Amino acid sequence: MTTAGAELTLRHPVERFTLDNGLRVVLAPDRSVPVVAVSVFYDVGMRNEPEGRTGFAHLFEHLMFQGSANVPKMEHARLVQAAGGTFNGSTHQDYTNYFEALPAEALERALFLEADRMAAPAITEENLRNQIDVVKEEIRVNVLNRPYGAFPWLQLPQIAFESFANTHDGYGSFVDLESSTVDDAADFFARYYAPGNAVLCIGGDLDVAETERLVQRWFGPVAAREVLPLPPTGEPRPTTVRSAVVEDALAPAPALALGWRVPDPVGDFDRYLGTVLLAELLSEGDASRLERRLVHDDRIAIAQSSYVGLFGDPFDVRDATLLTTQVHHPSAVPAERVQAAVHEEVRRIAEDGVPADELRRVQARTEAQLLRQADSVLGRTLGFASAELVHGRAELAGELAARLAAVTPEQVQAAAGDLDPGTAAVLELRATGGRR
Numbered sequence: 001m002t003t004a005g006a007e008l009t010l011r012h013p014v015e016r017f018t019l020d021n022g023l024r025v026v027l028a029p030d031r032s033v034p035v036v037a038v039s040v041f042y043d044v045g046m047r048n049e050p051e052g053r054t055g056f057a058h059l060f061e062h063l064m065f066q067g068s069a070n071v072p073k074m075e076h077a078r079l080v081q082a083a084g085g086t087f088n089g090s091t092h093q094d095y096t097n098y099f100e101a102l103p104a105e106a107l108e109r110a111l112f113l114e115a116d117r118m119a120a121p122a123i124t125e126e127n128l129r130n131q132i133d134v135v136k137e138e139i140r141v142n143v144l145n146r147p148y149g150a151f152p153w154l155q156l157p158q159i160a161f162e163s164f165a166n167t168h169d170g171y172g173s174f175v176d177l178e179s180s181t182v183d184d185a186a187d188f189f190a191r192y193y194a195p196g197n198a199v200l201c202i203g204g205d206l207d208v209a210e211t212e213r214l215v216q217r218w219f220g221p222v223a224a225r226e227v228l229p230l231p232p233t234g235e236p237r238p239t240t241v242r243s244a245v246v247e248d249a250l251a252p253a254p255a256l257a258l259g260w261r262v263p264d265p266v267g268d269f270d271r272y273l274g275t276v277l278l279a280e281l282l283s284e285g286d287a288s289r290l291e292r293r294l295v296h297d298d299r300i301a302i303a304q305s306s307y308v309g310l311f312g313d314p315f316d317v318r319d320a321t322l323l324t325t326q327v328h329h330p331s332a333v334p335a336e337r338v339q340a341a342v343h344e345e346v347r348r349i350a351e352d353g354v355p356a357d358e359l360r361r362v363q364a365r366t367e368a369q370l371l372r373q374a375d376s377v378l379g380r381t382l383g384f385a386s387a388e389l390v391h392g393r394a395e396l397a398g399e400l401a402a403r404l405a406a407v408t409p410e411q412v413q414a415a416a417g418d419l420d421p422g423t424a425a426v427l428e429l430r431a432t433g434g435r436r
Contacts, residue, residue: 022196046170055172203381274411
């Protein structure tokens with residue numbers, strides 16, 4: 001397993017340089033297929049939003065697709081698709097990204113498009129109002145009118161954490177969105193979309209020297225701006241249980257979510273790796289501890305899952321974050337019974353440890369997932385960009401499989417010992433709509 005992880009790094013070495021305006025550039029050449037991927041990661045996510053402007057990071061992601069100084073509205077999509085490429089963007093807790101995957105000969109087109117909107121997106125009243133409406137409709141479809149729409153990703157942090165950065169609704173309130181102004185958007189752009197607050201990562205069929213020339217041509221003229229220090233998002237570890245109950249009239253069955261604070265994903269990485277594998281051991285696959293106990297043996301659950309990080313990717317998040325276990329269970333089963341069973345399974349690992357062969361199965365599955373993600377040029381490029389932004393080392397993306405393969409049973413046992421029932425955040429969802 002270690003060999004596979006090492007080979008990934010050796011097969012796709014990265015090179016980096018920094019422009020005079022502060023833009024960090026990572027190149028990951030791979031001449032095996034005639035495809036390139038271009039990604040720009042801005043160091044601003046949901047946790048950076050100021051009070052009164054919840055949802056602004058996501059709203060601004062939408063605005064960045066509404067045209068720029070030399071690219072009319074809808075032209076970005078047309079130009080990428082006309083070249084045979086795909087594009088998208090996404091908002092996370094700690095960053096917002098934009099990316100394209102195209103035939104190699106279209107590399108300069110993608111660089112021009114990304115540089116143009118880094119320099120001057122079309123922040124107009126018309127675009128702002130239009131995209132506020134789009135985001136509001138997303139919230140209606142994905143959260144307000146969907147069973148479990150806010151569970152637990154929007155609801156659990158509100159009881160697990162204390163600071164505004166970690167507790168507020170990153171999708172945004174309608175009040176905050178509707179009261180946003182063009183000046184707010186322009187200020188957000190000036191604060192967070194400076195070249196020095198971004199990482200440009202290019203992977204695939206590229207010549208390093210020629211690509212550096214093209215990057216200098218298109219991104220070099222983008223004006224440098226002040227880069228604000230990252231706001232702290234870490235918090236003191238909890239010392240008591242925090243709990244809440246929510247009601248969901250659309251949910252067909254009740255659910256329970258437990259959240260535990262975990263080691264710093266960046267500053268305490270080795271301990272954190274034990275927690276990542278613990279989550280996999282608890283819930284992934286029919287042989288996992290909670291699947292066997294809750295679903296098959298006790299039959300007190302319909303479905304269960306455990307994961308680290310708000311969006312399920314443990315390696316793209318900074319401190320503070322959670323290991324979350326969520327369980328959907330029959331209405332006849334008390335939430336307290338489910339909670340007790342979860343705590344018991346965690347305690348067994350903390351007290352009895354993990355057999356080496358069980359851990360090896362989990363490591364093999366996790367490594368396979370990482371290697372699959374890195375198999376495509378786009379997946380690999382996004383991984384390098386995320387690792388460069390969050391961890392300061394793009395190379396880490398290529399080392400993850402080997403680092404996870406080196407985790408010992410003792411590390412996983414210690415991670416289980418950290419999941420103290422007395423410091424868990426407990427969210428109970430009651431299905432109040434009755435059967436339909």
